[in-house]
Amino acid sequence: MGYLDGFKVTFGKLFGERVTTEYPHEKRPKPPRFHGRHVLNRYPDGMEKCIGCELCAGVCPARCIYVRGADNSPDDPVSPGERYGYVYEINYLRCIHCDLCVEACPTEAITETKVFEFSFPTRRDAIYTKDELLTDDDGRPRRQPWELWHEGDDEHTSGWMRATSPSGQPDYEGRVGWSGELGYGVRAPEQGQHADLDGGEDDSVIAGDDTADLDEHSGAPAAGDHH
Ligand code: SF4
Numbered sequence: 001m002g003y004l005d006g007f008k009v010t011f012g013k014l015f016g017e018r019v020t021t022e023y024p025h026e027k028r029p030k031p032p033r034f035h036g037r038h039v040l041n042r043y044p045d046g047m048e049k050c051i052g053c054e055l056c057a058g059v060c061p062a063r064c065i066y067v068r069g070a071d072n073s074p075d076d077p078v079s080p081g082e083r084y085g086y087v088y089e090i091n092y093l094r095c096i097h098c099d100l101c102v103e104a105c106p107t108e109a110i111t112e113t114k115v116f117e118f119s120f121p122t123r124r125d126a127i128y129t130k131d132e133l134l135t136d137d138d139g140r141p142r143r144q145p146w147e148l149w150h151e152g153d154d155e156h157t158s159g160w161m162r163a164t165s166p167s168g169q170p171d172y173e174g175r176v177g178w179s180g181e182l183g184y185g186v187r188a189p190e191q192g193q194h195a196d197l198d199g200g201e202d203d204s205v206i207a208g209d210d211t212a213d214l215d216e217h218s219g220a221p222a223a224g225d226h227h
């Protein structure tokens with residue numbers, strides 16, 4: 001008669017709370033630091049953040065980034081400063097989403113979205129070009145037809161920046177040391193160890209007073225304001 005106990009468990013589950021997620025129609029929220037497909041960010045005035053320095057390509061352990069820099073034209077600059085990235089490619093057949101490129105970038109140009117659902121019919125299609133990686137005029141990632149985007153996947157596109165203080169020096173907790181982004185403004189810092197996580201605010205919101213020390217032109221922190 002022991003098998004009747006087994007049926008009891010089965011029938012009990014029939015009327016219990018459902019825990020199945022109907023993927024892909026329903027997707028669970030991803031962690032703020034999740035590493036997905038990259039984006040190339042722009043400053044609030046539309047200028048590109050990438051300066052073509054190739055640090056991301058140099059640090060990439062999979063050797064999947066190809067960058068070429070060029071001098072900005074004084075009459076029609078693409079980025080603030082002397083140089084910009086005129087070729088930028090990432091080969092997603094090789095990328096392991098380690099985010100070392102993101103850590104190495106001096107201008108916060110390259111960051112990652114939350115999208116990981118994308119596939120390609122050919123090897124050539126797996127190489128994302130600058131046009132595909134660069135954010136749109138509204139600052140949002142350009143959604144490619146072969147990518148499966150869901151609500152919120154384009155919100156935390158630079159969550160890594162808010163990982164600088166919560167487990168480190170308490171004096172820097174909550175202090176912004178990064179530039180603004182087209183479409184998002186200045187990202188608020190990640191909540192610290194003492195934050196009220198149950199009733200706390202969403203850390204994706206644009207910071208209010210933290211914009212005070214920003215460079216007027218680019219939205220970047222003013223000189224000497226980096227921590
Ligand atoms: S996430 Fe890692 S593997 Fe992918 S491009 Fe960046 S450095 Fe290379």
Ligand code: SF4
Binds near residue numbers: 054067105107109
């Ligand atoms: S994304 Fe960043 S690290 Fe890579 S070339 Fe551009 S500025 Fe340099």
